[in-house]
Amino acid sequence: xxxxxxxxxxxxxxxxxxxxxxxxxxxxxxxxxxxxxxxxxxxxxxxxxxxxxxxxxxxxxxxxxxxxxxxxxxxxxxxxxxxxxxxxxxxxxxxxxxxxxxxxxxxxxxxxxxxxxxxxxxxxxxxxxxxxxxxxxxxxxxxxxxxxxxxxxxxxxxxxxxxxxxxxxxxxx
Amino acid sequence: xxxxxxxxxxxxxxxxxxxxxxxxxxxxxxxxxxxxxxxxxxxxxxxxxxxxxxxxxxxxxxxxxxxxxxxxxxxxxxxxxxxxxxxxxxxxxxxxxxxxxxxxxxxxxxxxxxxxxxxxxxxxxxxxxxxxxxxxxxxxxxxxxxxxxxxxxxxxxxxxxxxxxxxxxxxxxxxxxxxxxxxxxxxxxxxxxxxxxxxxxxxxxxxxxxxxxxxxxxxxxxxxxxxxxxxxxxxxxxxxxxxxxxxxxxxxxxxxxxxxxxxxxxxxxxxxxxxxxxxxxxxxxxxxxxxxxxxxxxxxxxxxxxxxxxxxxxxxxxxxxxxxxxxxxxxxxxxxxxxxxxxxxxxxxxxxxxxxxxxxxxxxxxxxxxxxxxxxxxxxxxxxxxxxxxxxxxxxxxxxxxxxxxxxxxxxxxxxxxxxxxxxxxxxxxxxxxxxxxxxxxxxxxxxxxxxxxxxxxxxxxxxxxxxxxxxxxxxxxxxxxxxxxxxxxxxxxxxxxxxxxxxxxxxxxxxxxxxxxxxxxxxxxxxxxxx
Numbered sequence: 001x002x003x004x005x006x007x008x009x010x011x012x013x014x015x016x017x018x019x020x021x022x023x024x025x026x027x028x029x030x031x032x033x034x035x036x037x038x039x040x041x042x043x044x045x046x047x048x049x050x051x052x053x054x055x056x057x058x059x060x061x062x063x064x065x066x067x068x069x070x071x072x073x074x075x076x077x078x079x080x081x082x083x084x085x086x087x088x089x090x091x092x093x094x095x096x097x098x099x100x101x102x103x104x105x106x107x108x109x110x111x112x113x114x115x116x117x118x119x120x121x122x123x124x125x126x127x128x129x130x131x132x133x134x135x136x137x138x139x140x141x142x143x144x145x146x147x148x149x150x151x152x153x154x155x156x157x158x159x160x161x162x163x164x165x166x167x168x169x170x171x172x173x
Numbered sequence: 174x175x176x177x178x179x180x181x182x183x184x185x186x187x188x189x190x191x192x193x194x195x196x197x198x199x200x201x202x203x204x205x206x207x208x209x210x211x212x213x214x215x216x217x218x219x220x221x222x223x224x225x226x227x228x229x230x231x232x233x234x235x236x237x238x239x240x241x242x243x244x245x246x247x248x249x250x251x252x253x254x255x256x257x258x259x260x261x262x263x264x265x266x267x268x269x270x271x272x273x274x275x276x277x278x279x280x281x282x283x284x285x286x287x288x289x290x291x292x293x294x295x296x297x298x299x300x301x302x303x304x305x306x307x308x309x310x311x312x313x314x315x316x317x318x319x320x321x322x323x324x325x326x327x328x329x330x331x332x333x334x335x336x337x338x339x340x341x342x343x344x345x346x347x348x349x350x351x352x353x354x355x356x357x358x359x360x361x362x363x364x365x366x367x368x369x370x371x372x373x374x375x376x377x378x379x380x381x382x383x384x385x386x387x388x389x390x391x392x393x394x395x396x397x398x399x400x401x402x403x404x405x406x407x408x409x410x411x412x413x414x415x416x417x418x419x420x421x422x423x424x425x426x427x428x429x430x431x432x433x434x435x436x437x438x439x440x441x442x443x444x445x446x447x448x449x450x451x452x453x454x455x456x457x458x459x460x461x462x463x464x465x466x467x468x469x470x471x472x473x474x475x476x477x478x479x480x481x482x483x484x485x486x487x488x489x490x491x492x493x494x495x496x497x498x499x500x501x502x503x504x505x506x507x508x509x510x511x512x513x514x515x516x517x518x519x520x521x522x523x524x525x526x527x528x529x530x531x532x533x534x535x536x537x538x539x540x541x542x543x544x545x546x547x548x549x550x551x552x553x554x555x556x557x558x559x560x561x562x563x564x565x566x567x568x569x570x571x572x573x574x575x576x577x578x579x580x581x582x583x584x585x586x587x588x589x590x591x592x593x594x595x596x597x598x599x600x601x602x603x604x605x606x607x608x609x610x611x612x613x614x615x616x617x618x619x620x621x622x623x624x625x626x627x628x629x630x631x632x633x634x635x636x637x638x639x640x641x642x643x644x645x646x647x648x649x650x651x652x653x654x655x656x657x658x659x660x661x662x663x664x665x666x667x668x669x670x671x672x673x674x675x676x677x678x679x680x681x682x683x684x685x686x687x688x689x690x691x692x693x694x695x696x697x698x699x700x701x702x703x704x705x
Contacts, residue, residue: 131562131579161563167582 002030002043005120008155009047012116013054021046044074047113059113069107073114081121089125093137096122100139104146111150119147123157135168229302233309235348236319249319252286255336259324266291266341267319267349269392271360275310282309283334284320284341288397288531290334293322293341300344309343315352315360315389321345357386364393366535380691387696387705395535398528399693402521403681405528407472409520410493413513419468419497424457426450426474430655437479439488450476453674455606456659458496459635462670463662468497475674480700484689485627485679489698493680495632496672503608503618503634506671507594510632511547514592514622514675518543521684529685538686541591541624548593550584552616555595558583569599569615581626591683596620598633605649606642608634608671618671624683632673639663 003021010018022031024041032040032049040046051059061070084092096118100106106114126134126144134141145162148154250264268284268291275281278297283290295301295309312318322341330337363378383390390396411421427441428451439450454471461469475492495513499505518541521529529540559566559576562583566576572595584593600609600617610616619633636642639660646653646660653660681693691697696705 130575131582161561163562165586167586 002028004156005043005117006030006046006050008120008153008157009050009116011155012152013050013056015050015054019050043078043117044071047074047117051113058110059116061112061114062108062110066108066112070112070114073106074117077114077117077121081118093125093140097137097139100143104143111147115143115147116153119144119153120157123160126160127158131163132168134162135166138166227302227304229300229305232301232345233305233347235351239349251289252284252291252336253289255291255324255339255341257326257338260326260339261323263321263323263344265319265321267317270312270314270316270318272314273310273312275306278303278306280306280310282312282343284318285392288394289336291336291339291341292327292331292334293320293343295343295346305346309346312346312348313352313354314356315392316348317350317352319345319347319349356389358382358389360389360393363390364395364535366537380689384691384697384702385705391695394531398531399681399685399687400695402525402528402532402685403677403693405521405525406517406677406680406684407491407493409517410470410472410513413516414468414470414495417468417509417513419470419495420461420466422454422458422461422466422469422471424451424454424471424473426476428456430659437477439476439478450478452477453492454494455674458494458672459606459659459670460662462496462498463665463667467668470495472677475676482700485682487678487690487694487697487699490679490690490694491677493675493677494672495674496670498668498670503669503671506632506634506673507549507596507620508546510630510673511549511594511622515543515545515547517680518592518684532685532687536685536687541684541686542585542589543592544588544590548584548588548590549596550593551597552595552599553597555580558587569601571599571602577623577628578626581623584623585626591625592623594620594622603633605645605651606633606635607645608636620673622673622675624680625686627679627683629679629683630673630675632671634669634671637663637667637669 003023006021007018019032019034022033023029024031029041030043030046032046034040040049048060051057059070061067080088080092105111106118122140122144126141129137141162144160148157148159247265249267250259252266252268255266266284266286268286271283271285271290273280273282280295282293282295284293295306297303297306320341320343322343322345324339325342327338327340331340358378359376362376363383365375365377367377369375378390391400415421427443427448429448438452440447441450442448453475454473458469458471471492471494473492473494474489476489477486478488479486495510497506497509522541553568555572556566556568559580562579564576564579572580580595581591585591596619597610597616598619598621600607600615603617603619608618610618617633619631621628621632622630636645642660642663643653646656676690678690678693681687682690685693687693691699
């Protein structure tokens with residue numbers, strides 16, 4: 001899974017030569033072997049490396065504060081989102097929905113690595129949600145729909161159809 | 174040995190001690206009893222003296238059982254008629270004691286009659302004695318009383334009662350029927366809206382308790398309103414169809430063969446053979462069409478032996494069935510049915526606003542919306558709408574319940590209506606007597622009607638040609654012998670016809686935006702409930 005995400009990221013970044021990855025341990029942590037330096041371990045580490053290689057420092061956030069926020073959400077992705085149990089999903093969605101209420105992207109006014117990996121990480125959750133649930137977590141759904149349409153980002157993932165109108169406005173049922 | 178002896182001794186001692194204790198206890202109890210007796214005697218004496226003193230003793234009491242001893246020429250005024258127009262009049266009312274609250278020399282009662290209630294007051298004065306107030310305060314909840322009282326205008330509106338502008342000053346009060354002091358459920362708990370009880374830490378009554386004690390539950394304002402509205406639905410249904418030239422028919426419910434597939438019918442023993450309970454009056458209303466009745470309808474019980482415990486299934490419900498001959502196109506039938514439904518919705522909206530509001534207080538919902546003429550969608554359009562919303566389904570697949578509900582939402586959003594017709598169902602998912610679509614044999618001239626995204630009516634143009642009917646029955650692998658009489662009725666000239674059947678309980682439930690069909694069935698029957 002992580003490897004596919006990294007190769008999707010490579011394509012999005014426009015890196016010409018695809019890297020080869022291996023995995024390590026039960027959790028299949030991705031590892032990038034390279035001739036020029038010692039192996040890089042972990043999704044976030046490798047991703048940050050790729051971003052630097054593609055000379056897209058903007059994806060790591062604007063200013064010290066922005067960079068910290070991006071790092072914070074990348075960590076959220078690999079610690080909270082990837083390890084969440086079925087019972088936690090609603091709590092997480094509620095949390096994200098509240099956070100995204102007044103935001104277009106996770107950090108600042110432009111897309112960052114945080115959006116990309118949160119998108120990859122939430123895709124399976126969003127696919128499984130009913131239309132009513134998608135409407136309940138409307139801010140998450142709006143952000144998700146926005147990111148999935150960013151040019152060149154989707155690659156290995158299916159397009160989720162999202163209704164533009166609210167259909168569960170009244171109370172009954 | 175020694176040990177045992179010692180033990181024996183202690184036991185004896187213990188016994189002695191115990192018997193001493195018991196003796197003391199007995200003595201005490203005897204004293205107590207004596208005291209009690211004394212007290213009782215005193216009380217009785219008191220009562221006697223007070224009874225003698227009581228100047229108002231003819232003005233209250235428990236009446237002898239009413240066995241039609243005499244025909245009193247006394248007018249009983251209805252609680253709902255107690256308005257300011259009746260102010261200062263002395264009149265008689267028969268009602269239930271909803272609540273009573275004694276406060277010193279006064280006793281406040283709330284008297285209830287059906288969904289109306291009024292505040293009443295017994296106060297010590299020249300009309301009522303202390304004993305009378307005490308008596309009034311001790312009347313058990315839900316007892317039926319006759320009161321003679323003066324209607325008085327009140328300065329401040331009584332918010333908790335339906336008659337807010339007046340109260341009754343009781344001069345006489347007689348208990349006609351006494352209720353047992355312990356009620357299986359409290360009426361106030363049974364009408365409390367869902368969320369509200371939790372906040373205040375008050376009780377709500379769950380549905381099974383309500384249904385187990387249905388007689389009491391039916392007294393609540395909500396139940397009263399629901400079933401008055403239900404009666405209205407039947408009335409409007411009859412009136413509208415009669416005006417359209419329909420004839421009401423009565424059909425047998427004990428039948429010899431299952432009408433719609435054999436799986437979900439109740440079998441009853443019928444002398445030396447067995448019979449079935451009718452799943453719908455389908456066959457009979459069609460036979461009436463063949464017998465030149467032209468347009469018929471039928472209101473009566475319908476039985477389904479489906480073992481499904483859902484919010485919208487009952488094993489016995491009231492079916493409102495329509496069947497009519499048409500001239501050239503079955504849409505004439507659809508128009509006739511939808512117009513009937515619209516007349517019902519309009520009638521409810523115009524004449525049952527009080528009932529709707531009453532139910533809404535406990536179960537809030539949005540007002541029911543409909544269009545005129547009624548929206549008609551074709552099945553393929555519906556599938557396209559669902560696909561657009563991300564639902565994956567096949568062209569000839571039937572709608573699942575979640576998809577039905579979702580479609581209802583999509584339709585409401587797009588057309589702003591809670592009522593619509595879905596036309597041209599795939600032939601494969603309909604019964605054998607459904608007429609195929611002449612333009613596309615995969616589809617059929619059949620339709621469902623939906624209220625708030627749930628199906629209330631299933632109908633179709635029926636096959637009126639014996640040959641085609643035989644062919645379709647064979648296709649569905651139905652034993653031709655068993656339905657011979659049915660097929661034969663089309664051999665001697667049968668007009669083209671169509672119809673449909675509506676579930677009364679579902680219509681009421683969905684019109685009011687309720688969540689469970691048992692709320693709109695007076696004595697519901699489901700796989701787990703046969704009583705009351």
